[in-house]
Amino acid sequence: MLNQPARSLGVHIILIAYSALALGPILLVVMNSFKARNAIFGAPLAPPNATTFSLVGYAKVFKASLIGTYFANSLIVTLVSMFLVLLFGAMAAWALTEYKFRGSTALALFLSIGIMVPIRLGSVAILKMMRAAGLNDTLTALILVYVAQGLPMSIFILSEFVQQIPKDLRDAARCDGVPETRIFFEVIAPLLRPAIATVAVFTIVPIWNDLWFPLILTSSDSTHTITLGVQQFLGQYITDWNSVLAALSMAILPVVAIYVIFSRQLISGLTAGAVK
Amino acid sequence: MRGSFAKRTMAEPLSQVVASMPRGRFLALMALFLGPAVAIYTLFSIYPLIATMALSTYTTDSSGAYQFVGLVNFVTLLTDAVWSKPFWNAAWNNLVFFAVHMLVQNPIGIALAGLLSLPGLKLKSLYRTVIFLPTMLSVVIVGFSWNLILSPLWGVAEGALKAVGLGSWFAPWLGLPSTALVTLALISVWQFVGIPMMLIYAALLNIPDELIDAARVDGLGHFRIFWHIKLPLVLPTIGLVSILTFVGNFNAFDLIYTVKGALAGPNFASDILGTFFYRTFFGFQLQLGNPTMGAAVATVMFFIILAGVCLYLFIVQRRLRRYAF
Numbered sequence: 001m002l003n004q005p006a007r008s009l010g011v012h013i014i015l016i017a018y019s020a021l022a023l024g025p026i027l028l029v030v031m032n033s034f035k036a037r038n039a040i041f042g043a044p045l046a047p048p049n050a051t052t053f054s055l056v057g058y059a060k061v062f063k064a065s066l067i068g069t070y071f072a073n074s075l076i077v078t079l080v081s082m083f084l085v086l087l088f089g090a091m092a093a094w095a096l097t098e099y100k101f102r103g104s105t106a107l108a109l110f111l112s113i114g115i116m117v118p119i120r121l122g123s124v125a126i127l128k129m130m131r132a133a134g135l136n137d138t139l140t141a142l143i144l145v146y147v148a149q150g151l152p153m154s155i156f157i158l159s160e161f162v163q164q165i166p167k168d169l170r171d172a173a174r175c176d177g178v179p180e181t182r183i184f185f186e187v188i189a190p191l192l193r194p195a196i197a198t199v200a201v202f203t204i205v206p207i208w209n210d211l212w213f214p215l216i217l218t219s220s221d222s223t224h225t226i227t228l229g230v231q232q233f234l235g236q237y238i239t240d241w242n243s244v245l246a247a248l249s250m251a252i253l254p255v256v257a258i259y260v261i262f263s264r265q266l267i268s269g270l271t272a273g274a275v276k
Numbered sequence: 277m278r279g280s281f282a283k284r285t286m287a288e289p290l291s292q293v294v295a296s297m298p299r300g301r302f303l304a305l306m307a308l309f310l311g312p313a314v315a316i317y318t319l320f321s322i323y324p325l326i327a328t329m330a331l332s333t334y335t336t337d338s339s340g341a342y343q344f345v346g347l348v349n350f351v352t353l354l355t356d357a358v359w360s361k362p363f364w365n366a367a368w369n370n371l372v373f374f375a376v377h378m379l380v381q382n383p384i385g386i387a388l389a390g391l392l393s394l395p396g397l398k399l400k401s402l403y404r405t406v407i408f409l410p411t412m413l414s415v416v417i418v419g420f421s422w423n424l425i426l427s428p429l430w431g432v433a434e435g436a437l438k439a440v441g442l443g444s445w446f447a448p449w450l451g452l453p454s455t456a457l458v459t460l461a462l463i464s465v466w467q468f469v470g471i472p473m474m475l476i477y478a479a480l481l482n483i484p485d486e487l488i489d490a491a492r493v494d495g496l497g498h499f500r501i502f503w504h505i506k507l508p509l510v511l512p513t514i515g516l517v518s519i520l521t522f523v524g525n526f527n528a529f530d531l532i533y534t535v536k537g538a539l540a541g542p543n544f545a546s547d548i549l550g551t552f553f554y555r556t557f558f559g560f561q562l563q564l565g566n567p568t569m570g571a572a573v574a575t576v577m578f579f580i581i582l583a584g585v586c587l588y589l590f591i592v593q594r595r596l597r598r599y600a601f
Contacts, residue, residue, distance in 0.1 A: 007498075011391050012399075018388065019406040021466070026409070028432065029421045044432045088313040095309035101302075107310070114321050116519075116585045118526055121574045122324025124331055124557055124567050129324065148320035151313050180305055209414035211530040216558065231416045231534060244424070251417050259412050263405045267474070 026252060033057055033245035040241055057246030061233070064243070066221055067250060070229030077139050077225060078208045081146040085203055088147070089154030090162075090192055094184050096155070097162045098170075108159075114152030119145065120212050127216055141217050142225070146210075150203035157202065161195040162188065197262065197269030208255070226251055325578070332571035342568075349572035363573070365544055366552040367580075369457055373548055374525045376461035377468075382517055384465070385472025390502050392473070393480040404477070408470035415467065419534035422463045426450050450535060453545035460546050464531055468524070472517045479513035480506055519588040526550060526577055549577050 031047055032040045039052035046052070061067055096108050119126075126145060127136070135141040165188060173183045214228035224232065230251045237243045259266070297305075332349055334342045353359045388407060392400055410418060426433050426449055434446040449459040483506055491501045529550030532540050538560045540547035555563065557570025 008397070011394060011397065015388075015391060015399075015403045019403055022407050022410055025421050025425055025466075026413070028425065041430065044430060044435070084312075084316075088316065091309040092313035095306055099302075099306065101306065107314070110322075111314070111317060114317060116523055117325065117578065117581060118523065119321045119324070120527070120529075121578050121581075122321065122328045124571045124574060125324035125327035126320065128327075128567070129320075144316065144320050148317050151317045152321075155313065181308065184309070205412055209416075211414070211416055211533065212527075215533075227414045227416050230414075231420075234416075234420050234534075241424075241430075244420070248417055248421055252413060255412055255414075256409065259409060260405075263408075264401070267401070267404055267408065 026256070029245055030249045030252060033242075033249040037242055040245070054242070055246075057240075057242030057244075058250070060237075060240065060243040061246045061250065064237070065229060065233045065247070066224070067226075067229065067233075067247070069222055070224050070226040071254075073139060073223060073229075074208060074226040077142050077146065078204060080143050081150060081207050082200070082204045084143070084147045085150035085154050086196065086199060089151055089199070090158050090189060090195075091184065092151070093155045093158035093162050094188055097159045108155075111152050111155055114149070115156060119149045123212070123216055130217060136217065137219050137223055139218075139223060142213055145213055145217070146207045150199075150207065153202045154199045157198050158192060158195055161192055165191050194265075194269070197265040199269075201266055201269060328571045329575050329578070331568055332575045335568050336566075349569055350576070353569070353572050353576065359569070362544060362547065362552055363576075366547045366549045369546065370525055370528075370548045372457055373461045373464075373528060374522060376458060377465060377521045377525070378518065380462065381465040381469050382472050382514070382521065385469050385517070386476050386507075386514070388469070388473045389476035389480055390506070392477055393506075394498060404474075407473060410467045411470035413467070415464075415530040416534045418467045419460075419463060419531045422466075423450065423535050426459070451542060453542045456536070456542060456546045460531060460535060463535075464528060471520070475517055475520075476510055476513055479510040483509050515588065515592045518592070519585060522584045522588075523581060526581060529554060549573070549580075553577065 028044065032044060034048040034054065035052045036054035036056065039046070039048070039054075043052075048054075092111070096104055096111075130136045130141045135144075169187060169191075170183050173187050178187075209227055210225075211227050211231060214223075214225045218224055218228065221229075230247050233247050234244055237247075331342075333344060333346055335345045335349065336342055353363055391397070392404060424430055424432075428434065428446075428448050434443065437443050437446050447455065449455040487505060487509075488501060491505050496504070526549060528548055532546050532548060532551050533554065536546050538551060538555055538558075540551040553570060553573045554560075556573050557565055557567060559565030
């Protein structure tokens with residue numbers, strides 16, 4: 001049997017190697033986006049230095065695309081969807097777990113279909129509906145679809161959290177004669193804050209990153225989200241490596257920044273309930 | 277007095293309040309809480325699914341009018357060589373894509389979770405954060421980045437292989453019909469390995485310490501504890517990971533579309549049901565989009581997913597329940 005330090009060294013070597021594999025490609029792209037063209041090809045693995053540093057790619061991306069608009073669109077779509085998914089999801093989760101009524105189990109089952117069946121299978125009809133309603137090529141169409149897509153998972157997750165809230169809390173409020181709606185909005189909803197991280201991982205990140213619905217529901221440049229905008233830009237400028245690397249980095253960096261800031265909450269949200 | 281009564285019998289006050297509520301008020305309350313979620317979900321998720329299935333039994337004539345044709349679209353899709361060849365090709369590729377995830381992604385995820393859950397491991401949260409990072413990125417970004425890295429033009433992958441003396445192994449993997457699909461699947465594995473890792477890690481943390489301590493007292497090493505005790509206990513989670521992997525396959529469109537375009541080249545070698553559905557429904561280059569055939573493809577995909585989920589719910593999960601703790 002190996003002794004303790006040697007074995008723990010082995011474990012660290014494996015984990016460091018895998019971490020390098022996970023981080024390497026991202027670092028490589030971001031690093032090279034700050035370099036001049038011949039340095040990108042001449043020494044791809046070298047970090048930018050005083051002679052090779054260049055922002056020419058970023059300048060081109062800003063000039064040739066509406067990247068600011070894409071960002072704004074993604075922010076609007078994601079934040080509005082997130083707010084509605086959390087609000088409606090929490091309300092439904094509360095009603096389904098707190099008040100057992102005839103048909104509540106059936107309703108919960110009905111709502112959980114969406115966890116397993118990808119909503120994009122209904123794309124043909126969604127596109128027809130949006131065209132008929134005059135919502136084609138609007139951010140509203142994207143938000144409606146994303147809220148419908150995010151609700152089943154968020155209801156599922158939030159129900160687990162609602163169940164963990166001590167019963168005494170709401171019963172005490174009830175005994176004081178507080179109406180049911182106020183019990184939810186003033187007692188329960190604030191307690192669901194830790195669930196936001198878990199819901200975010202499972203429903204908000206996929207919304208920000210989605211390519212499919214922007215691709216079929218938005219056609220003009222001014223309604224593209226960042227994912228679709230960057231995808232189209234990359235396709236157009238595929239031979240211009242500076243611009244491609246810069247566009248990729250601009251899509252990567254905000255996500256990485258937010259992830260690093262919130263990683264503790266996100267990861268504890270993912271392993272929710274596990275840490276006793 | 278009432279307060280202490282409420283504490284002793286926890287379920288009572290709720291049923292009292294609800295029972296004493298007029299029926300109309302209770303219905304109004306439920307409509308308020310459940311209405312928005314049920315309405316949006318039904319209108320934009322369930323209704324489109326049903327409407328798509330209904331649409332798959334129609335066809336459009338030259339004037340654009342819809343005509344009911346029953347199951348003709350499905351017969352065409354499965355038997356007419358123009359449709360059935362690309363369909364079966366895409367279905368097979370989907371299966372390969374799934375198999376690579378099951379054989380590579382999930383074992384690596386389990387192994388990483390096992391290492392991370394070792395007692396007393398330092399820097400554990402740093403490793404978790406870094407390994408999970410790619411999962412947060414858009415598939416578009418990941419696909420394109422790997423496209424650049426594996427490109428012979430840039431030569432980063434080739435250089436890396438040369439550095440370890442394997443330069444002759446390099447090939448433009450994404451461009452060769454024989455390797456494109458597996459390479460794409462491995463890119464996807466690279467990105468999403470964090471999900472099985474996290475779910476299984478969470479399940480491993482849930483195992484009662486007494487079980488592990490008992491095994492340690494009996495003299496079992498870390499590896500044997502993991503293999504004989506922890507792994508059987510997290511089988512339900514592995515089942516869940518498997519079904520998530522299966523459903524996730526049908527969303528792999530984004531990656532293929534980003535790296536290979538709607539034509540899923542070379543020569544449809546990386547075509548999966550998602551890209552096939554997109555081309556059928558939306559059209560590409562010379563082929564016009566065909567909503568009714570697209571609806572038929574979506575319906576077939578729905579039934580494949582349904583079969584997978586039922587298999588999981590009724591067979592895999594039921595068996596595994598016995599080990600649940």
